[in-house]
Structures are given as C-alpha cells and as structure tokens.
Amino acid sequence: MAMPVPQADVAVIAHIKSNFSSLTAKQVQDIFMGRTRIFPNGKFALPIDQSSPLRAEFYEELTGRPVEQINAYWARIMFTGQASPPQRLPDDEAVLQTVRENEGAIGYIDKTRVDGTIRVLLLVQPWKP
Amino acid sequence: MKTIRSLTTMLLFWVAITAFAKDSYPDFTVTGFGTLGASGTDTSQLSFRGTTKETPGVTDSWGFDSDSRLGLQLDAAINSSWHATVQWVARNTTGDFLEQNLEWAFLRWRPADNLDIRAGRLGFDTFMLSEYRNVGYAYLWMRPPHEFYGGLPIYHFDGADIAKKFTVGEGIMTIKAFGGHSFIQIPIPNSSVIADRSLSIAGGKLAYEVGNWNVRMSYSYLLNNLELAPLQPVLDGLNNAAVNTVWPSAQSLSQQISTKNKAFHYSSIGLAYDDGVWLTQLEASYIDTDLITYPSVANGYFSLGRRFGKLTLYSLFGISETLNNRVKFSNPLAPVPAVAALQNSIGRLSNLIGVDEKSISLGLRWDIHEHVALKTQWSHYWLGDNGTALWLAPASGPTPDIVNVWSVGMDFVF
Numbered sequence: 001m002a003m004p005v006p007q008a009d010v011a012v013i014a015h016i017k018s019n020f021s022s023l024t025a026k027q028v029q030d031i032f033m034g035r036t037r038i039f040p041n042g043k044f045a046l047p048i049d050q051s052s053p054l055r056a057e058f059y060e061e062l063t064g065r066p067v068e069q070i071n072a073y074w075a076r077i078m079f080t081g082q083a084s085p086p087q088r089l090p091d092d093e094a095v096l097q098t099v100r101e102n103e104g105a106i107g108y109i110d111k112t113r114v115d116g117t118i119r120v121l122l123l124v125q126p127w128k129p
Numbered sequence: 130m131k132t133i134r135s136l137t138t139m140l141l142f143w144v145a146i147t148a149f150a151k152d153s154y155p156d157f158t159v160t161g162f163g164t165l166g167a168s169g170t171d172t173s174q175l176s177f178r179g180t181t182k183e184t185p186g187v188t189d190s191w192g193f194d195s196d197s198r199l200g201l202q203l204d205a206a207i208n209s210s211w212h213a214t215v216q217w218v219a220r221n222t223t224g225d226f227l228e229q230n231l232e233w234a235f236l237r238w239r240p241a242d243n244l245d246i247r248a249g250r251l252g253f254d255t256f257m258l259s260e261y262r263n264v265g266y267a268y269l270w271m272r273p274p275h276e277f278y279g280g281l282p283i284y285h286f287d288g289a290d291i292a293k294k295f296t297v298g299e300g301i302m303t304i305k306a307f308g309g310h311s312f313i314q315i316p317i318p319n320s321s322v323i324a325d326r327s328l329s330i331a332g333g334k335l336a337y338e339v340g341n342w343n344v345r346m347s348y349s350y351l352l353n354n355l356e357l358a359p360l361q362p363v364l365d366g367l368n369n370a371a372v373n374t375v376w377p378s379a380q381s382l383s384q385q386i387s388t389k390n391k392a393f394h395y396s397s398i399g400l401a402y403d404d405g406v407w408l409t410q411l412e413a414s415y416i417d418t419d420l421i422t423y424p425s426v427a428n429g430y431f432s433l434g435r436r437f438g439k440l441t442l443y444s445l446f447g448i449s450e451t452l453n454n455r456v457k458f459s460n461p462l463a464p465v466p467a468v469a470a471l472q473n474s475i476g477r478l479s480n481l482i483g484v485d486e487k488s489i490s491l492g493l494r495w496d497i498h499e500h501v502a503l504k505t506q507w508s509h510y511w512l513g514d515n516g517t518a519l520w521l522a523p524a525s526g527p528t529p530d531i532v533n534v535w536s537v538g539m540d541f542v543f
Contacts, residue, residue, distance in 0.1 A: 035301060035338075037242050044209075056499075065405045068439070068496040075267040075542045079162060080252055080260040081214045081233050082245075084204055 010058050011111045012122040013096075015103045023121045029062055031106060033073070034083045039106075047086035048095050048107035055088075058108050064127030156206040164265040166196025166272075166504075166538030175512075175528045176521035179272050182282035183221045184316040186521045187534075194221045196272060196538055200232070200263055212237040218263050224314025224323050232263070232285050243294040251290055253283045254305065254334060255349045257399040257412055265540035269408065269443050269494055271506035272536075274430035276447035276486055277412055279519040283351075286311035286330045300339025307332055311351075317359050319524045327354040332395070343401040351393040357422065360386060366471045376461035376468050382475065391419045408434045408441075424453035426484055439497070445490040445508075449519070451483035485516025501541045508534040 012028050020041055023031075030036045031045050039045045049055065056067040063070065074085040089095050095107035099118050106121070114120055169191035170177050176186030179195050187195050198220035205213040216233040223229070235249030252260035258273045259281060265272070272278075288309015295302045308331040314323050332349030356364070366372055367383035397414035413429040427450055434443035461468045492506035510532045512520075522528050 063405075066439075066496070067499055068502070069403075069405065071499060071542065072267050075162065075264055076261050078160060078204075079200070079202060079216065079264045079267065080254075081216070081235065081237070081247070084158065084206070084212075 009111050010054065010061060010108050010124040011114050011120050012106065012108045012124060013099050013114070013118045014106045014121050015099060016117060016119050017103060018119055018121075021119070021121075025062060025122060025124065028106075028122050028124075032059075032062070032086060033070075034077060034085070039104075044104050045106055046102060046104045048098055048105055049086040049088040050091065050095060050108070051088045052091050054092070054108070054110060058124060061124045061126050154206060154208045158204045159201065160204070160543065161199070161201045162264045162266055162540075162542045163199040164197055164263075164538055164540045165193070166265075166536060167191055167193050168196055168271075168534060168536040170535075171533045172529045174523060174526065175517060175532060177532065177534050178279075178519070178521060179221075179275070180279050180282055181519060182223055182284075182313070182315055184223060184521060196536060197221075198263055202233075210239045212239070220263065222314075223316045224325075229314055245292045246289070247291075248289040250285050250287050251307065251309070253286050253311065253330065253349075254290075254307065255332060255347055255395050256281070256397050256414065257345060257401065257410070259284075264542070265504070265538065266500070266502055266542045269432065269434055269441060269492075270445060270490070271492060271504050271538055274412075274432070274445060274447045275508070275510075275519065276449035276484075276488065277414065277428045277430050280416075280426065280428070280449065280484065282315050283311050283313055283328070283330075286328075288330065297337065298339065300337055300342075303334070303336040303338075305334045305336075318521055320359070322359055324357055324359060325355060326357070328352060329354060341402055341404045343403075344399065346398045347395075348397075349393075349395040351395070353388050353391050353393070353420070356387060356389040360388065360422065363471065363474055366467075367475075372468055372471065375463050375465050376472075378459045379468075379471075386421050386475065388420050388422055393418045393420075393423075406436050408432075408436070408443075421453075422482055424451045424483060426451050439495060441494040441496075443490075443492050443494070445488075445492070447486075447488045447490075449484045449486045451485060451516070451518075482518050483515045484518045485513025486519060487511045500543060501539065503537075503539050505537045506535070508536075510534065 027040060032047050037045060059067050059070045077083050078085060089098060092109040092113045095109050099105045099107045168187045170187060170189055173188045176188050178186035183195060198218055200216060200218040202216040213236050214233050218230050218232050220230060231250060233250055233252060235247045235251050237245055237247045239245055254260050258268060258278060261267050262273050262278060286309040288307060290305060290307035292303055292305040311328045311330055313326050315326060317324050329352040330349060334345055334347035336345035364383050364387060367379040373379050394417040397412060399412040401410040409432060411431040415427050417425045430445060430447040432443060432445040434441050488508050488510045490506055490508040492504060495503045497503055512530055517528055
C-alpha cells in the first residue's frame with residue numbers, strides 16, 4: 001500500500017450468516033447510540049457492549065468523544081425513560097460467544113481475536129473530525 | 130387427554146421459542162443516580178433554592194439539601210415491545226415525600242421501531258432539561274439554569290404520550306404529544322402552608338437531532354383546577370356584599386385574583402451544540418398566564434463551555450423577567466379599616482410575586498471517573514425590585530439587589 005493506514009485495533013463483528021458484508025462507522029454509531037434499532041437490511045439489531053477497558057477505546061475511536069460523554073448521553077436517555085443502553089458483557093470471549101449464537105447480535109472485540117466463526121463488519125479507525 | 134396433549138404441545142412450543150429467543154424476558158435492571166452538593170450565599174436576607182418547590186433554601190449558612198438527591202430506577206423489559214419503568218428520587222420536596230418524589234411509573238409500548246406510546250406517570254417534557262433535572266451527571270452545570278428552571282415546580286404528570294421518530298436528511302426528527310393531569314404540592318413563602326395544585330396538561334414538542342446539533346420547540350397548555358388555598362380568605366372578603374357597597378370594584382377584583390380555571394401557556398425553543406470540545410446551549414421561553422398571582426414571564430439562558438480533557442470550563446448567563454403590569458384597581462368609596470386591610474393584602478399579593486433576575490455563572494466540571502463528576506460553580510445574581518419570586522424572602526425588611534452563590538458537588542450514576 002502506498003498510503004499508511006492508521007492502526008485499527010477494534011473490530012465490529014456480527015453473526016457469520018448476516019447477509020451484509022460491512023457497515024459504515026455512522027451506521028455502527030447509530031446502532032450503539034440507540035438512534036436506530038434495525039440493520040440496513042431491516043432486521044432487528046441487538047448491540048452488545050463490553051464492560052472491559054476496550055469499551056473506552058471503542059467509543060473514543062468511533063465517536064471522537066471520551067467515554068464519560070457517552071455515559072452522560074446514556075444517563076440522559078435512560079433516566080428520561082426513552083431507551084436502555086446496550087447490554088454489557090465482560091470480555092471479548094463473552095461477546096464472541098453471543099455473536100456466534102445470535103443472528104441479530106452486533107458486538108466489538110479486539111481485532112486480534114477475530115476468527116472465522118464470525119463476520120467483521122467494520123474495523124474502527126481512529127476518529128478524524 | 131386432549132387438553133393435556135395440547136397443553137404439552139404448547140409447553141414444548143413455548144420452551145422451543147424461548148430457547149431460540151435472543152434475550153431472556155422479562156429482563157429487570159436497577160440503575161440509579163445521585164448528587165451530593167453544598168451551596169452557600171453571601172446574604173442572610175434571602176434564601177436561594179433550586180426550584181419553587183423547595184424550602185427553606187440556603188443562605189450564608191451553607192446547606193446540603195437544595196442540591197443533593199438520590200434516584201433509583203427499575204426497568205423491566207417485558208418483551209421486545211413492552212417495557213415498564215419506575216423512578217423514585219429522594220430529594221428536598223414539599224408535600225408527600227413518597228408520592229411527590231415518584232417521578233416516573235409508566236408502561237411503554239413500542240409497536241414499531243420508531244413509535245413509542247407510554248401511559249402512567251411521565252416526565253413533563255416541556256423544556257430541554259425538564260425530564261432530567263435530577264440527573265446532575267447528565268448535564269454540565271451545578272444545577273439547571275435558575276432563571277429558566279427555578280420557576281418550574283412540575284416534574285411529572287399522570288397521563289399518556291406518543292412519540293414518533295422520522296429520519297429527515299442526515300438527522301432524526303421526533304414529534305411528541307402528551308396529555309394528562311398533575312398534582313403538585315408547593316410551599317407558600319413565610320408560612321408553613323402547603324398549597325395543593327391540580328393541573329390539566331396537554332402539549333407537544335418537535336425536536337431535531339443532527340450531527341452535533343440538537344434543536345427543539347415545544348408548547349404546553351396547563352389549566353389550574355383548584356383555587357390556591359391561601360387566597361380563599363381574600364376572595365371571600367372581596368365577594369362579601371358589605372365590602373362591595375363600600376368598594377364597588379371588589380367583586381371584579383376577586384375574579385382577577387382567583388386562580389381557579391385560569392390557564393398557563395408555555396412556549397419554548399432550545400438549541401444545543403456539542404462537538405466533543407466546545408459545547409453551547411440556549412433556551413428561551415415565554416409563559417403566558419391570566420393569573421395576577423403568577424404573572425406572565427419571559428426566561429432565557431445561554432451557556433458556553435470548553436473541554437480540556439477531563440475538565441470542562443463553562444460560563445452561563447440567565448435572565449427571567451415578569452412582563453405583566455401590576456394590577457391597578459380603584460380605591461374604596463369610604464375609609465373602612467377592614468376594607469383597607471383587604472386592599473393592602475391584595476397590594477402585597479399582586480406586587481410581591483414578580484421575577485426580575487439576571488445572573489452570570491462560572492463553573493468547572495471534572496470527570497474524575499467514568500461514572501463520577503465533581504463540579505463547582507460561582508453564580509452572581511442581580512435582583513430587581515419585587516423580583517425575588519424564585520427565592521425565599523423574609524416577610525419584611527429589605528432584600529439585597531446582588532447575591533453571590535457558591536456551590537460544590539459530586540454527581541454519579543450507577
């Protein structure tokens with residue numbers, strides 16, 4: 001490659017049978033921020049969050065905002081009774097397991113944990129305004 | 130036998146769909162939020178309070194309870210389209226501590242992805258922050274702008290709302306309509322009286338969220354169903370036949386002063402911008418009323434903040450001005466002491482209840498942990514003559530024109 005590509009460390013993953021091959025960063029953002037509850041193909045999306053340190057990295061790279069701002073955003077949505085934030089699992093292994101078992105699930109893991117049992121929808125690039 | 134067989138079939142079918150279901154329902158979650166805050170002023174002649182629902186406020190002897198609260202929320206996802214939420218907040222309030230602090234208790238039905246229908250006890254969504262004023266962690270300042278939110282004692286109502294979301298361009302538009310009834314208890318200054326207010330509420334909002342921008346406009350109609358109890362002796366006096374022979378305008382004055390069946394119209398616009406580094410927000414409202422004891426008022430604020438890593442520095446300007454002219458009435462025909470006393474109390478009622486307040490604030494928010502923020506704020510208030518309705522003034526004696534309020538606090542969510 002002629003141009004150096006910024007290092008992507010977080011992979012957004014879905015079920016191996018999901019019938020679309022990729023999502024844009026904005027589509028992933030809309031799903032994880034609760035702005036939409038459906039995939040572009042009209043199927044119901046079940047975002048899976050993490051409670052590991054990868055969470056801060058994922059949101060900072062995806063949205064360009066520190067994780068405290070994401071938490072404040074969800075505090076506003078949740079405590080006004082509009083919606084609930086994505087369910088959180090402890091680590092990559094738990095996310096992988098859930099994504100393998102659920103066709104609607106969408107999660108994120110450390111890129112080095114990607115294997116052939118799931119489909120990668122997006123490699124999250126560091127945010128550029 | 131047939132019944133048992135079909136029951137078994139149904140049970141097996143139910144086990145099968147449950148096993149393949151994406152989530153396990155019902156799914157219960159308990160979350161919460163809180164603020165521990167302390168505030169103090171540089172005067173003993175006037176008490177500062179967050180809203181007109183609070184008493185006694187803080188003076189130059191500092192206090193905790195105006196800014197401190199603890200909220201708990203229970204969410205139950207019954208299935209993918211039905212959801213129940215209950216929220217209760219321990220805080221300084223007036224009236225029934227359990228009932229008045231029950232913020233939400235509603236059932237939400239989501240028949241389609243972008244349509245929500247809710248019924249039960251709901252947030253009064255009339256301004257940008259009016260549904261999450263208690264959740265300090267979710268906003269920048271020590272407390273919602275005093276000039277804008279201090280005069281809004283209504284947090285919730287019992288009724289229903291419907292909200293529909295549309296994709297418009299790159300953003301999302303929300304249209305919401307709501308209606309119901311609110312019972313609130315408010316303190317009457319300089320007395321231990323608690324006034325019951327019963328309001329019928331109907332309103333709507335239009336909001337648009339795109340990129341870093343958030344804009345909304347809303348309107349609410351409120352109808353006051355009860356007479357404000359402390360007014361009753363004055364009204365009885367004005368309606369008295371003997372009083373009317375000495376003072377012919379008394380009866381029509383009574384109709385002007387009466388609060389029963391009088392309406393409020395809340396109109397507002399709001400704009401917020403947040404690009405992760407700079408954040409700004411402004412709101413303007415006009416509350417139109419026919420009540421002499423609650424005159425029409427125009428409110429606004431503007432806030433500008435900048436983030437430096439975990440620190441956010443902000444400034445805030447607020448203004449609230451009563452617009453109605455003072456009530457004018459003809460004098461009695463003869464100097465009868467009882468009528469003169471009545472006249473005096475009407476003069477007090479109609480001239481002591483205005484808002485004439487401006488302020489500038491500087492503050493700092495420090496996100497010390499993923500779920501904890503520390504805040505400090507200095508506010509400098511200018512108060513005009515008879516303009517302290519959002520504060521608690523002593524029954525007599527001069528009140529200061531300038532008050533400084535200092536606050537420190539910690540907000541958290543869990």
